[in-house]
Each structure stands twice: as C-alpha cells, then as structure tokens.
Amino acid sequence: MKLNFLTLTPKATVIGLIMGLLIVFLGRGLGLFFFFMMLWFLVLSAIVSFIGKKYKLKRKLFEDTRGIKNVIANGLWPFLLVLAYYFLSSNQFLKYALIFAFIGSVAAITADKFGSEIGVLDGEPIMLLTLKRVKKGTSGAVTWLGISAGILAAFLQSLVMLPWIGYFGSAGISMLWLFVAAILGGLAGTLFDSILGYFEENGKGNKYTSNFFASVFGSIIALTIFLLLF
Incomplete structure (x- = not known):
C-alpha cells in the first residue's frame, strides 16, 4: 500500500517538497511565511477532502489522492510569485505588491478546494454562467454552501x-487589509474557477487549467486591493 502525504501521492509529495524548499530559499526573509501558507493549504485540503466521505463515495465524488498535475496546477503560480519576489523584493513597492498577490493566490486555491468539496454536500447546484440547475459534480456548478465554505477557507x-x-505592522501594512485581500481574493478565485468550469464542460480546458487561472485571478484581486491602498 502506498503511503500518501496529506492526500498527495509519493511522486507528488516529492515535487511538492522540492517546490517548498525552493520557496523557502527564494522567499529570502519571508521564505517560511510563504512555505507555511502553502503547507497550511495542503493541511486544509486534506481535512476537507474527507468531510462527507460516505456521501461522496456513494455518489462517486470522493477523491482521496492528488498527483503531480494537482501540485503543479495549484502550486505553480504561487511559486512563480515567490520567484519574482526573489528578484524584485529590493524594491519596497514591488515587494509588498507580490506579498499581497501571493496571499490572494493561495487563498484562491484554498477557497476553491473548500467550495468544491463541501459544495457537493448541498442541494442541487446551479451553473454560474447560465443559472441553470445541473447535477452534482458538474464543473462550473455552485451552491450557497460551497460559496460560504470558500469564504471560510480564505x-x-x-x-x-x-x-x-x-x-x-512595522512596514505600515494593516493586518485587516491583508485579511480582506485574502478573503476577497479567495472568493474571487473560486468563483472564477466556476466560470472556467462552464468551459470545461464544453471541452475547453480542464480542472487543472481552471485551478491555475483561479489562483492567478485571486492574486489579481489581492493585488488590486494593494494598489488601491498604496
């Protein structure tokens, strides 16, 4: 029997560990901050995956392992932001802009995970773009429970x-605005993932591309908040 780390397969764990170590190095003084945000995402994702396990198994919606594609889809954009941080953090404005963007991106993938895992436990979902009722597990479908779970996750x-x-605080950045950036970035990211899910159902893209662009969109929202503040 293969041993998985927080639902990651052995190969995915190795890739994730390599990315994590690189993030610690590239993050300079904030390497551990970036690393623990990604690790916390993995912990929360593992926990929420097993909520309603029996219900999900009965409807063939349960997924207990994630592979390399999942790691890349969820981790690539945050990793690229840390890479940019390594080269650009000497500029104070860009430094904090990238921190906000990173927070928004990770909040987005976490919110999306909660939205999909808990959303399927709710009633009949609707397709976000068409507002039509669809069956559970349909890409792009949302429920109020799923949206609320996404906000909680962020x-x-x-x-x-x-x-x-x-x-x-020493940099003059209020934690309140960091929380706002995380929550709005998370909510926007999971909703954007649902919009992309509509196109998945029509043969354009897949869950991995949707996850990636959801993390990008979450970072854009958080970065917008930063730009409005500073």
Whole structure:
C-alpha cells in the first residue's frame, strides 16, 4: 500500500517538497511565511477532502489522492510569485505588491478546494454562467454552501499570517487589509474557477487549467486591493 502525504501521492509529495524548499530559499526573509501558507493549504485540503466521505463515495465524488498535475496546477503560480519576489523584493513597492498577490493566490486555491468539496454536500447546484440547475459534480456548478465554505477557507488560510503581524505592522501594512485581500481574493478565485468550469464542460480546458487561472485571478484581486491602498 502506498503511503500518501496529506492526500498527495509519493511522486507528488516529492515535487511538492522540492517546490517548498525552493520557496523557502527564494522567499529570502519571508521564505517560511510563504512555505507555511502553502503547507497550511495542503493541511486544509486534506481535512476537507474527507468531510462527507460516505456521501461522496456513494455518489462517486470522493477523491482521496492528488498527483503531480494537482501540485503543479495549484502550486505553480504561487511559486512563480515567490520567484519574482526573489528578484524584485529590493524594491519596497514591488515587494509588498507580490506579498499581497501571493496571499490572494493561495487563498484562491484554498477557497476553491473548500467550495468544491463541501459544495457537493448541498442541494442541487446551479451553473454560474447560465443559472441553470445541473447535477452534482458538474464543473462550473455552485451552491450557497460551497460559496460560504470558500469564504471560510480564505479566512482560515489567512490565519497563517498572524505570527507575522509584527513584520507587516512595522512596514505600515494593516493586518485587516491583508485579511480582506485574502478573503476577497479567495472568493474571487473560486468563483472564477466556476466560470472556467462552464468551459470545461464544453471541452475547453480542464480542472487543472481552471485551478491555475483561479489562483492567478485571486492574486489579481489581492493585488488590486494593494494598489488601491498604496
């Protein structure tokens, strides 16, 4: 029997570990902050995957392992943001812009995970773009429970920032706005993933491309908040 780490397959775990170590190095003084945000995403994702397991198994919606494609789809954009941080953080404006973008991207993938895993436990979902009722598990479908779970996930993800409250405070950045960036970035990311899911159902893209662009969109929303503030 293969042993999985937080639902990741052995190969996916190796890829994730390599990315994690690189993030610690590339993140300079905030390497551990970036790393723990990604690790917390994995922990939350593993927990939420097993919520309603019997219900999901009965309807063939349960997925207990994630492979390399999942790691790349969810981790590539946050990793690229940290890579940009490594080269651009000497500029204070770009430094904090990239921090906001990173927070939004990770909040987005966390919110999307909660939305999909908990959303299927709700009643009949609707397709976000058409507002038509569809069967459970349809890409692009949403429920109020799923959307609410996504907001909760973004909030839980943002709790990782608390140990660094002194660091951000010394830079003149209110934790309130970091929480707002995380929650709005998370909500926007999961809703954008649902929009892309509509196109998945029509043969354009797949869940991996949707996850990737959802993380990008979450970072754009968080970055927009940063630009409005500074």
